[in-house]
Amino acid sequence: MKQLLCIVLLSLLIVSGNHKVEAAGFTDVTEEHFAYEAVVWAEEYDIIDGYADGTFKPNATITEQQFAKLLANYYELESPYDELKKQTAGANWSDEYYNRLASYGVPLNGYFHNNIRASAVKRGVVAQAITHLAEGKRGLNESIQFLLDSYISTGQNEQYENRDLRKFFGVTNNMTRAQVVTLLHRMDSRNFYTISDDAQNIHDNASNTSLNTRAMNGQYQLDKTLQQVVPSKSAWEGTYTYYYKWGKGANEFNRRDAVISNATSKTFDISLTANDGQQFGSVDGTATITSSTKAVMNKSANGNRCVLEFEQLKNALKIIEVDCSAEHDEGTNFSGTLKKQ
Template sequence: MKIKRFSVFLIVLLFLVGSLTIPAPTLAKKAAFKDVNKNHYAYDSIQWAYDVELVGGFPDGTFRPNQPITEQQFGQILVKFFDLEPTSNKLTKYTTKALASDPFYNTLAAYKVPLNGYFDNNIRGQAIKRGVVAQALTHVLDGQATLKDSIQFLLDHHITSGQYPQYENTDLIKFFGSSNQLTRAQVVTLFHNLQRKSFFYISEDALNSFENNDALPLNTRANAARNILASSLRTGKDWSPISNTKDSWNGDYSYFYRYGRGETDSIGRYVTITGSTKTEFYVTYDAFDGEDEGFVQGYATILSPTKAMMTETVEGNRCVIEFQKQSSTALKTIEHDCKNMRDAGTNYSGVLKK
């Protein structure tokens, strides 16, 4: 079952009043772009897409119909065409620079539309493949589907066609040209076909994801969306709290120094870090300075890729310790104020090794 969203089409009926009324002459409409003349196969589609503000051109007055369309350009058109509801949630990306496409990707993730560029600005700017377009459109129109089923859906409804007739009855994916890019003209023609056939529906799968009754984080839904794509079309990586292993603070670090012959004539620090994410980690900190010793646990906030700070223990006691990542195997700790660790306070500043 599909649920139709509200689309408003204003039809103005003009009636001639009186048999002697002479209609005013109409002027031919000027082409929207100087590089798309009336003989271009996609002229009507491009004109339509421009008129309904689905697409724009370039500052020099061109449309560049033969230029490959990027994933973020396709995503923007998809959001506008289906009038997808915006979401207040925001994706966390590996490439943190803000882009104009961010709100569109937030919306697409909420509907779990299969795309690659949710977490990577560079992927967003790459040309999108026909197979990705097929799976994205079919997900919105008919629900989650494999690449083959997505292609078959578009072919069955005459929304688009294949590119290699020699494979029509032997290899659907090759017949469709799944790994090929689409031009800007081809994409607006595809959406014009949807408009002509009144495909303004949104699938239950997409709507259920947007309603999010399971309260899934937006990044989790974006991961799920990426994994709908056929493996041959997938690029980039899923979101995880740690972007890659070198960013993790996790590990056991220690420092030990004996300055005398007595049992307590030594200084040591033993630190264990677990649960490292992009924003924090959990630390167990064991210290002894001669007869003075202490033990604390708490969460440290990551301030930069190489610096973190703990300000209180899990019991809520003040304990300020700075952590500086020296390398993948070395960690410097600076004890600013942690009197709760031991009676005499702490003042250690030094490097611990894994």
């Protein structure tokens, strides 16, 4: 009898409570919140986790690195064999997710800089990143239209509907954590969980393109109005690229990419990739600055002989390879003039 009474009293307490039923594990997501079902779903499938204090902070502005984690988890993206070589030194909790996204060429800004990762992600970037994985490579307008047509997202400024697609969507507006989880929940309910052929082909990497190059390609895919660059403290630091398409075939091109980071008054770290159609090579190392515009690297980070001469030009970097045969395929070299991005 006493046990029955306890059960009845407990039932009354539950029914007569203030109805603030919490999503499992989160004290700040109740049934009344618009994203309640989406948050419960995302937690159940290990797409999200919360903060140490037991909150999810659904209304907080989401950063690019937080979005990167949600997107990588939603699609269960595979990890690549190598890792990104960043401009900012030191490990970051989001490295794992950016490595995975880079492997699929996803359009994002923060691949090489921790400060960009920690900044708010814009709606336009979210649109292009999601569309790349769900539908394939698309420009900004096509990405927005895909989200609208698929009922994954809506516009934010009704006065621009059928007049200005970008203003209607609000491409430069920030998003909250709850809003992004809601987008992913809608994608799941509409069966958008298969990776596009474009993204899968980039990950399969038949051309043996380096992870850094795939990340840079993802950056360049972003609409120019959304690309974000952090000013460097050194004139040497930055990302440099050369690309020349000399034929119509898929492998008839030449490409050079260089990322210079951790520059001091005496040295800088250099990451280079070269791709001449079927031939591919990469090298990492540290160069010694010999004058205001020149530097030289004598060996790679692997300890192999690799002599590279660097000359800083106006918004460009000239590279001359003397001997790096131990670091790349025969028929490929790192020589060339690369434009600063």
